[in-house]
Amino acid sequence: MRWALPLALVAVAAPIIASADDTMPPAPYAYRQLDDPAKEAKAEALMETLRCLVCQSQSIADSDAPIAGDMRNQVRLRINAGEDPEAIRQWLIQRYGDYVSYAPRVTATTWPLFAVPAGLIVVAGAVMRRRFKRTSA
Amino acid sequence: MSEPKPQAPRWTLWLPLALFVGFVLLVAAGLMRPKDTDINSQMIGKPLPAFALRAAADGRGGLSNGDFRGKPRLLNIFASWCVPCGVEAPVLAELQRQGATIEGIAIRDHKEDLNGFLAKNGNPYERIGADDVSAVQLAIGSSGVPETFVIDGKGVIRYQHIGDIRPEEVPMMLAKLKEAES
Numbered sequence: 001m002r003w004a005l006p007l008a009l010v011a012v013a014a015p016i017i018a019s020a021d022d023t024m025p026p027a028p029y030a031y032r033q034l035d036d037p038a039k040e041a042k043a044e045a046l047m048e049t050l051r052c053l054v055c056q057s058q059s060i061a062d063s064d065a066p067i068a069g070d071m072r073n074q075v076r077l078r079i080n081a082g083e084d085p086e087a088i089r090q091w092l093i094q095r096y097g098d099y100v101s102y103a104p105r106v107t108a109t110t111w112p113l114f115a116v117p118a119g120l121i122v123v124a125g126a127v128m129r130r131r132f133k134r135t136s137a
Numbered sequence: 138m139s140e141p142k143p144q145a146p147r148w149t150l151w152l153p154l155a156l157f158v159g160f161v162l163l164v165a166a167g168l169m170r171p172k173d174t175d176i177n178s179q180m181i182g183k184p185l186p187a188f189a190l191r192a193a194a195d196g197r198g199g200l201s202n203g204d205f206r207g208k209p210r211l212l213n214i215f216a217s218w219c220v221p222c223g224v225e226a227p228v229l230a231e232l233q234r235q236g237a238t239i240e241g242i243a244i245r246d247h248k249e250d251l252n253g254f255l256a257k258n259g260n261p262y263e264r265i266g267a268d269d270v271s272a273v274q275l276a277i278g279s280s281g282v283p284e285t286f287v288i289d290g291k292g293v294i295r296y297q298h299i300g301d302i303r304p305e306e307v308p309m310m311l312a313k314l315k316e317a318e319s
Contacts, residue, residue, distance in 0.1 A: 022244070022246065053280035054281060070245075070270045073270055095275065095276070096176055097179050
């Protein structure tokens, strides 16, 4: 009987959840690989570094969201047509901003992420040099 | 090691604690801030990409980027399977009543489902294009349904509204349409 309430809740919620998604079949290349393994490998590498728009912390390669399937479809079709993966990434960044890409870029807002560790290494090096000098003197 | 070791000023004793408190405050502020999951389109100010979609429902033609000529229009991205889109329908009807021209793009939708949706909720759309693989949606930087874009008379994207338009947002949307006239 302990299961009765949760089960009842699921039964009530299920139609709501179900109706919040479409029933269209996935896009042609959402789950189908490209015939050319080299191109598929390229597409796969790109898809793993593109961020799903509705699932926040998944790449489009990992996500079963319909829009992620549609993005995979578009990536595979474009790769198959000979487009450069980085050009596809730029096309998406032009539309969704840096959000959509997991590949870090050095920009006006992100440069401290790269500069601070480098700065810390320099400071640590300087401190260690002074210490070693002192003990050897 | 002949010189006496220089004494650090007393206040430096408190520095680690101050840093720690500062860090806690920073984290607390981040936790308090409501989460913003909107992904804004970067296409504002840019022309609509070229597209031509077949008619998504009976009684309304398909939609192409060439249809956005002459006067500002609303472009509503929606779907019959989207619950908030049903909630938004009366608001769109009100916008239309107050003079807005509304074009629609139905995402991943079946014709029968859409016909049913329009019969139930009313049809404020001039034309409805069917976007079966979200291609146009991706091309304009939209990430969900419903979203509503303001497109000016030259086909340039001027404004993006994410989520359903609330009744109290009708005047704001009409103002955005008016703004797009210039």
